[in-house]
Amino acid sequence: MNLANQITLARILLIPLFMISFLNQQSMITALFIFAIAAGTDKLDGYVARKYNQITNLGKLLDPLADKLLIAAALIMMVQEDMISSWIAVIIIGREIVITALRMVATEQGIAxxxxxxGKIKMVLQVAAIIAVLLNHVPFSLLSDVRVDMILLWLAAGVTLLSGLNYIILNYKLLR
Incomplete structure (x- = not known):
């Protein structure tokens, strides 16, 4: 297994550690750091894969899976703790399910x-929003009563929905 795939696998293995830290309310800062490190490995594994010509079919499968698992785990846990509304999690996770299904159909037809x-902007906004929510509106609360964490979350949900619709529209023609 090459370095890029090892980094992706590490991201997947960080998810249970994030979840354990999240469940221990006294370790929320630890959970935040684990999430941030895991999210950061997404950029790192792609960089390593391109720079060292380590792009593999396994990496093409694992990388988006790792992203989806990390984001879904964070959203589900935040819904469970009443930190966010469930409709936001449904939009974001639902988009990922639909796009994954579309990709599977395309793969069966030999289309990549x-x-x-x-999609990349969507991921950045999702990560930023989750980090802001995990910070519980700090340090923004020191400057304003405006809930920047919720604005980021709504923005992430909106961009997620729009990027999914765009992806479907652009690729529907390929699958007919």
Whole structure:
């Protein structure tokens, strides 16, 4: 297994550690750091794969799976703790299920559907929103009563929905 795939696998293995830390309310800062490190490995594994020509079919499968698992785990746990509304988690996780299904259909037809720029923006917004929620509106609360964490979360949900619709529209023609 090459270095890029090992980094992706490490991201997957960090998810249970994040969840354990999250459940221990006294370790929320630890959970935040674990989440941030795991999210950061997404950029790192892609960089390593491209720089050292380590792009593999396993990596193409594991990388988006790791992203989806990390985001879904965080959202589900935040819903469970009443930190966010369930509708936001449903939009974000639902989009991932639909796009994954679309990619599976494409793969069966021998078509590779690449991620687009909107999907990358979506991921950055999701990570930023989750980190802001985990910070419980700090340090923004020191400056304003405006809930920046919730604004980021709504923005992430909106961009997630729009990027999913865009992805479906652009790739529907390929699958007809």
């Amino acid at each position: 559907l690449a991620a687009d720029q909107y």
